[in-house]
Amino acid sequence: MQCWGLVPDHVRVVGNEARAVIISDRRITGLSSDVIAELVAEVGPLWHERHQAKLESRPRKRAVGAGAKHRLVFVDRLLATLVHLRHGVTHDVLACWFGVDRSTITRAIGEVRPLLAARGCTIAAGVRxxxxxxxxxxxxxxxxxxxxxxxxxxxxxxxxxxxxxxxxxxxxxxxxxxxxxxxxxxxxxxxxxxxxxxxxxxxxxxxxxxxxxxxxxxxxxxxxxxxxxxxxxxxxxxxxxxxxxxxxxxxxxxxxxxxxxxxxxxxxxxxxxxxxxxxxxxxxxxxxxxxxRREHMSDTLQAVAGLLSHQQTATRGTRQGQ
Structure with missing residues (x-):
């Protein structure tokens, strides 16, 4: 499954080729492409649900489709968070890499990291x-x-x-x-x-x-x-x-x-x-x-633990299937 195929054609931030390199090379994110695809399918709807709930909670209502469009789609938000957790890359560097403002990266990581932390540790496919x-x-x-x-x-x-x-x-x-x-x-x-x-x-x-x-x-x-x-x-x-x-x-x-x-x-x-x-x-x-910030340490710890256990389970399943 190629999760970069979920990105609309009119969005060009990192570029499909660069995105494909990030996803395919495990050294960049610490995760295999299959695990990243599962994360997109699982966490993506949760992020969109929270985003819509936040929009609907505003006192001023806008028509469907109105307002500014995201320059950083969810897949890129997830990849930026993974690279930040894996290599400790600063928000400034990620902003230059993804072609957006630093505040956009900070907000993206702040939204995705708690969703990753809430997943728990994976011990088997679909069991946490x-x-x-x-x-x-x-x-x-x-x-x-x-x-x-x-x-x-x-x-x-x-x-x-x-x-x-x-x-x-x-x-x-x-x-x-x-x-x-x-x-x-x-x-x-x-x-x-x-x-x-x-x-x-x-x-x-x-x-x-x-x-x-x-x-x-x-x-x-x-x-x-x-x-x-x-x-x-x-x-x-x-x-x-x-x-x-x-x-x-x-x-x-x-x-x-x-x-x-x-x-x-x-x-x-x-x-x-x-x-x-x-x-x-x-x-x-x-x-x-x-x-x-020290206030983010709990989410960071549990997000990394969940990602690491997910990859360990996927790797173990691949070896047993060979």
Whole structure:
């Protein structure tokens, strides 16, 4: 399916040849042409619906077809958003590339990004997980283990005198950042990425605020692997959250140190998959270091997670079909 064929003939912004290059080269957007075509078919009607609702809500009514025409059609708006998320390209550069004003690019990304964030993580064709409760039910139904970890993304420091300025400082890295909790399955497939929180929030506190303890206690029996930052959740969830073992002795004998090291290494080997999942997220430059508004970080995180999981599912389906 060629999604650039949906663009009317009278619209010439990037040009059909340039648009075809953007869509066909996965290095530009991080997504295959098939996935982009599915995004156009799914998100396009939602964007048009919101746009029409916004027009109809205005006190002054215009006749159908009246008013200024879009110089940037939806396909180009989607492509601009994907390039921005994948490579962190500034709005000025995208405006020059697409031949429109910078404010048009800013408005386009602001409209498309929340639609991408609301899609959730794709685990199969037409099957998505949007909440932590759905993820726990999915793992329990399949008898799978999950892996959680927190990741931090550097952001600009709030202005001097701003309220709660210090809450963005990470206790670990001593830098201004926001934090998100990532959950994958035992194979490292992305299942959930939480909204962003100021980095001063501890990992275990963030997990509790998201309701992980309640979902595990009320839902199916699921094993969740975690690092030492989540120690204490095991006792609250009946052992369903598994963290590295504690050191029992201050000056341990040699035989105990060998057992302790072996157990920690075994746990780390099982948990390493979530680190790979986070690394794939950070390959999208918008999450390597965020230079924009902190208020957009939650949408950016969840939009990238949804796009990455969609591409992973599509790639896995292609390999299984070969």
């Amino acid at each position: 997980l949007r909440t932590l409760a759905e993820v726990i039910d999915h793992l329990g139904a399949g008898g799978q283990a999950g892996i959680i970890d927190g990741t931090e993304i550097r952001v600009r420091r709030p202005a001097v005198g701003r309220k709660d300025r210090e809450k963005f400082i990470s206790g670990k890295n001593k830098q201004d950042a926001v934090k998100a909790m990532v959950l994958t399955d035992a194979d490292g497939r992305l299942l959930f990425c939480s909204p962003a929180q100021p980095a001063s929030c501890a990992d275990i506190t963030h997990a509790r605020q998201l309701g992980l303890v309640q979902y595990l206690n009320r839902g199916p029996v699921v094993e969740i692997l975690a690092d030492a930052g989540y120690q204490g959740l095991g006792a609250q969830t009946g052992g369903r959250v598994v963290t590295p073992p504690h050191r029992k002795f201050k000056d341990p004998p040699d035989w105990y140190e060998e057992i302790y090291t072996r157990r920690r290494k075994a746990h780390s080997s099982r948990r390493i998959r979530v680190e790979h999942g986070i690394a794939h997220l950070k390959n999208w430059r918008a999450l390597a270091r965020h230079h924009g």
